[in-house]
Amino acid sequence: MFRMPIRTHYTAEIKPEDAEKEVVVAGWVHRLRDLGNLKFIILRDREGLIQITLKKGVTAQELIDLAEKIKDEYVIAVKGVVKANKIAPKGREIIPKEIEILSRTVSNLPVSVSGKIESNLDTRLDNRVLDLRRPEVLAVFKIQSKLVQGMQDYLREDGFQQIFTPCLMGAASESGAEVFPVVYFNKSAFLRQDPQLHRQLAVISGLDRIYDLGPSWRAEPSHTPRHLCEHRGCAVELGFIKDEYEVMKVEENLVISGLKKVKEDCVEELELLGKEIKVPSAPFPELRFPKIYEILEEFGKKIPFGEDYDRESETILANYVREKYKSDFFFVNRFPFKVKPFYVMRVDEEPQWARSVDLIYKGLEVSSGGQREHRYEKIMEQIREKGISPVGMQWFTEHFKYGAPPHGGFNIGIERMTMQLLDLSNVREAALFPRTPERLLP
RNA sequence: GCCCCGAUAGUAUAGUCCGGUCUAGAAUACUGGCCUGUCGAGCCAGUGACCCGGGUUCAAAUCCCGGUCGGGGCGCCA
Numbered sequence: 001m002f003r004m005p006i007r008t009h010y011t012a013e014i015k016p017e018d019a020e021k022e023v024v025v026a027g028w029v030h031r032l033r034d035l036g037n038l039k040f041i042i043l044r045d046r047e048g049l050i051q052i053t054l055k056k057g058v059t060a061q062e063l064i065d066l067a068e069k070i071k072d073e074y075v076i077a078v079k080g081v082v083k084a085n086k087i088a089p090k091g092r093e094i095i096p097k098e099i100e101i102l103s104r105t106v107s108n109l110p111v112s113v114s115g116k117i118e119s120n121l122d123t124r125l126d127n128r129v130l131d132l133r134r135p136e137v138l139a140v141f142k143i144q145s146k147l148v149q150g151m152q153d154y155l156r157e158d159g160f161q162q163i164f165t166p167c168l169m170g171a172a173s174e175s176g177a178e179v180f181p182v183v184y185f186n187k188s189a190f191l192r193q194d195p196q197l198h199r200q201l202a203v204i205s206g207l208d209r210i211y212d213l214g215p216s217w218r219a220e221p222s223h224t225p226r227h228l229c230e231h232r233g234c235a236v237e238l239g240f241i242k243d244e245y246e247v248m249k250v251e252e253n254l255v256i257s258g259l260k261k262v263k264e265d266c267v268e269e270l271e272l273l274g275k276e277i278k279v280p281s282a283p284f285p286e287l288r289f290p291k292i293y294e295i296l297e298e299f300g301k302k303i304p305f306g307e308d309y310d311r312e313s314e315t316i317l318a319n320y321v322r323e324k325y326k327s328d329f330f331f332v333n334r335f336p337f338k339v340k341p342f343y344v345m346r347v348d349e350e351p352q353w354a355r356s357v358d359l360i361y362k363g364l365e366v367s368s369g370g371q372r373e374h375r376y377e378k379i380m381e382q383i384r385e386k387g388i389s390p391v392g393m394q395w396f397t398e399h400f401k402y403g404a405p406p407h408g409g410f411n412i413g414i415e416r417m418t419m420q421l422l423d424l425s426n427v428r429e430a431a432l433f434p435r436t437p438e439r440l441l442p
Numbered sequence: 443g444c445c446c447c448g449a450u451a452g453u454a455u456a457g458u459c460c461g462g463u464c465u466a467g468a469a470u471a472c473u474g475g476c477c478u479g480u481c482g483a484g485c486c487a488g489u490g491a492c493c494c495g496g497g498u499u500c501a502a503a504u505c506c507c508g509g510u511c512g513g514g515g516c517g518c519c520a
Contacts, residue, residue: 031481038478055478072471087479107472108452108490116482117454117470122512178518194520220518221443231520311516358520366520413520426513427520438511 007077012047016084016091025050025094026077026102028133029070031114039067042089043078044133048268051093052078059096066099073113073133075103121426128433128442139269140429143262144418148213150261151234151254151412158253160209160236165198167191167215171392178219180229191217194411197396199237200343200372204404211236216411221437225426226364228415230435236369237409244345244355244371247408248331251359251367252282254412255329262421275422278328285321285330289353292332295320306352308339318363332358333370342382342393345371345408357410361420369410376400 007026014023027045034040037056042049054067070076080096111119111130124131131137152162168182169190179190195212202210212235220227236250256279262270263277270277287295292313296303299316303309309317321330334353337346344354355371373379379397383390390397418430428434433442 033480033483034477035480035483036477038480040480040483042481051481053479057478085479087481089481109471110452112453112471114482119453120512123453216520218519222518223512223514224516224519225514227519233520364520368520411520416520 007045010047011043011045011050014050014082014092014094018082018092019084021082022079022097023082023094024077024079027075028113029072029074029076032070032072034068039064041067041070041076041078043076044135046138048135049089051088052080052096052099053083053088053093054096063096063099066101070099070101071105071107073105073109073130074101076101121428125428125434125439126442132432136272137429139266139272140418140422140424141432142269143266143273143422144414144430146262146265147258147417147421148234148414150258152211152213153261154253154257155211155236158209158250160211160238161207163199163202163207163210163212164214165192165195165202165212171395180217180219193218195233195235196409196411197343199235199409200407201396201399203237203239203407203409204374204399208240209238213414223437225428226416226419228427228431228434228436231416231427231431232414233411234414235409235411237407239405239407241371241406241408244333244357244408247369247371247410248284248286248333248357249282251357251369251410251412252280252284255284255359255417256280256282258417259421273422277421280327280329284359285325285327287317287321287330287332289332289334289336292317306336306338308336314360314365315363318360321360328362330360332360342386342388343372343379345373345378346382355408359410359412361417362423364416364420366416366420367410367412369408371406371408374400374404374406376404 006024008024011025011027025043025045027043029041030044030049031042032040039054041052043052054064056064077100078094078096079098080094083093083095084091085093109130110127111124113130113133115134115136168184169192170187171190179193182189182191194216195214199210199212213232215230215232217230219229234254236254238247238250241247259277259279263279290305292309293303293305296309296313296316299320301313301316303313317332321327334347335356337344337352337354340354340356344356347353347355357368357370358365359367373382376397379400380390383393383397415427415430418424419427424430428436
């Protein structure tokens with residue numbers, strides 16, 4: 001089987017200064033360049049690429065014979081000596097002493113890993129395992145990982161505790177969005193659309209400052225480049241707030257910390273993707289209803305007073321903010337209560353408007369949240385106003401009878417953040433194995 | 443859920459409007475050959491395709507209908 005000693009280095013760890021060292025590298029054959037009596041194998045692992053150079057007369061003949069059999073994407077291990085060489089990529093190459101083929105391919109790969117031909121997204125997703133080997137695809141997920149890490153770094157420093165909330169629900173978690181039903185013994189259950197309500201319960205139980213990283217499901221048959229049936233969110237909730245502005249402050253810090261982390265730790269990946277990260281500074285611009293109607297009207301967009309805005313408005317507002325404040329990010333606050341769920345807190349003096357906040361990044365909603373209603377009577381009143389069955393929501397509302405501090409939070413979509421950060425044309429690019437109405441495999 | 447567009451080798455495409463010179467073209471991958479510093483290596487040769495079903499026609503990749511799958515816009519949303 002595997003007779004070679006285990007890998008001593010990832011490719012990226014090997015530098016020209018390691019000349020004359022004996023190393024073992026292992027990975028996939030990224031590219032082959034056969035010049036006859038001179039052959040190059042470009043080997044790829046998680047961290048990068050390295051060139052294996054075989055020369056007739058220098059390299060043992062049996063290695064050269066073996067190398068002739070190697071094809072793209074074979075898995076090989078190579079033991080050899082590092083040689084510093086200015087004409088080799090990154091100034092170093094490996095002169096092999098031993099090569100072992102660990103796994104072969106059948107011919108005709110459905111996705112070109114070395115990137116000579118760009119496949120359609122659908123073909124790529126059908127063959128996602130192969131697709132993920134492409135360095136530029138791998139880079140997206142390294143960046144995503146750092147983004148989430150950066151967001152968590154901030155949360156932990158600021159006293160937020162990570163919690164895990166249930167994904168199976170005995171009742172729909174929000175009005176409006178479609179839910180996936182689940183067979184749950186002899187009961188009807190659903191996959192959550194949002195960890196929202198359980199986060200609130202966690203906060204009023206006394207956990208105070210929490211975050212939850214996890215999936216949500218929406219059974220919407222949406223055919224757009226920005227919807228998934230399964231997506232992940234970094235959902236934050238905090239208690240004892242004065243108003244929604246404290247929630248927004250947390251969100252700003254979280255975004256800044258995430259983007260900063262990506263900028264610092266993903267220099268090569270960003271370069272590979274040709275992207276530059278603009279780390280925003282706080283506070284982010286804020287647009288509020290009903291002032292938004294006036295702004296929109298300036299640009300010839302008439303939205304009836306008290307109504308929600310549409311996609312076109314979102315674009316108009318994003319352009320407006322980019323021009324006026326030079327910012328990719330902005331908050332939209334004080335949405336009409338009538339378009340928001342029962343649990344949001346209204347402005348007491350102007351009950352038409354809610355302390356409900358969306359975060360828009362490069363013209364796309366990446367998060368929504370705000371201050372929640374914590375007063376039991378008000379919650380019940382709003383449930384009645386929305387025409388929801390109070391009995392059905394009792395599992396949630398009951399707990400507000402026994403002391404609930406003012407609180408608020410938000411859920412920021414991880415795939416959408418990644419998509420906007422890297423200007424990906426489809427959110428599916430930002431999900432490892434995306435779930436869409438038609439796609440449930442692999 | 444509504445609306446628009448598309449489907450040609452393993453991949454990505456040309457050809458479709460205006461049916462016949464399409465025996466379907468170039469690329470890349472694949473197979474074979476040449477080549478001692480490539481870096482999307484190069485050169486030569488070869489294999490390989492019109493989504494499915496029905497219709498119109500002397501003749502369909504091309505026109506019409508249905509299906510399936512895919513892309514996008516809106517709604518909704520993270």
